Amino acid sequence: MKELVEHRVNGLVVINGQKQVKGIVSLQDIAAATIPRQFRHNIRMAAAMYRPGFFTEMCQQLKDKPVSSVMRREFVTVSLDDNIMAVTADFLKNDLYIVPVIEKKQLVGIVTRSEIKKAIVYGMRDNPTES
Numbered sequence: 001m002k003e004l005v006e007h008r009v010n011g012l013v014v015i016n017g018q019k020q021v022k023g024i025v026s027l028q029d030i031a032a033a034t035i036p037r038q039f040r041h042n043i044r045m046a047a048a049m050y051r052p053g054f055f056t057e058m059c060q061q062l063k064d065k066p067v068s069s070v071m072r073r074e075f076v077t078v079s080l081d082d083n084i085m086a087v088t089a090d091f092l093k094n095d096l097y098i099v100p101v102i103e104k105k106q107l108v109g110i111v112t113r114s115e116i117k118k119a120i121v122y123g124m125r126d127n128p129t130e131s
Helices: 002-006 027-034 043-049 054-063 084-094 113-124
Strands: 011-015 021-026 098-103 106-112
Touching: 002 011, 011 098, 011 106, 021 027, 021 098, 027 054, 084 098, 084 113, 106 113
Parallel strands: none
Antiparallel strands: 011 021, 098 106
16 A cells, blocks of 8 residues: 555556456545544544544554455446546546556556546647547
């Protein structure tokens, strides 16, 4: 999980040896794993039950767990044939950070928020060409 910090990303794709995507792990998934379920949707309860060192304890418990224990197994994917409008709409609708690009059941790339940002900046240029 330290890979998110080391690589300065908000999400990673988890694959097997055949480049098949098995899951997605994002900052939200890891953060959610540090907060007990009963606190996740009740900020007041989380604040009331907090004690010094509790968050660190939860992080320590998480650090040795396998990625498979916190990764999402249900996630959005796109193909090389999907257009930028559809991909951007998915990012907005599902509050995504990372989307695997899949062809023939194998990972061929990823789309991140940074890629969406680059596409928007490119589209704002004078005389952009869209494909």
